[in-house]
Amino acid sequence: MAVSAELDGRLSRWLWLVKWILVIPHWIVLFFLWIAFFVVTVIAFFAILFLVKWWLLAIPHYLVLAFFSSGMHAGWWSGGLITLLTLIAAFALAFTDRYPRDLFALIVGLNRWVLRVAAYASLMTDAYPPFRLDQGGTETAGTEHAADGS
Incomplete structure (x- = not known):
């Protein structure tokens, strides 16, 4: 204006x-x-x-991501799979002086899924997050097309 x-x-x-x-x-x-x-x-x-967008359509993702992140609380442990894998990677790094490449790819893929669902649920994007684990440090070609709606 x-x-x-x-x-x-x-x-x-x-x-x-x-x-x-x-x-x-x-x-x-x-x-x-x-x-x-x-x-x-x-x-x-x-x-x-x-709108059913942020709660109804995202319920399947919420259930999967509750296991990945700290959404499930079981007694003293409330870290989730991502935290557990990160702790395992920290111990591997401490004892072997290297970060396991496959574990890195898995942790990045899990975090990528969590962040995609968070962006969708907070209405920051209209692209429905895919039910796939895109592992590794870079995005796959299919993810780029899903983000722009083509």
């Missing part, structure tokens, strides 16, 4: 009183337009909130 204003060169001392009277019908119309704007905004908010 761009707003520009210009001060007139010659001003009348009493014309502003007439202009204030001419503004009253505009205020009445604007009052009803603001009420309509508020009502439509509330309706749109609830339409987006209770």
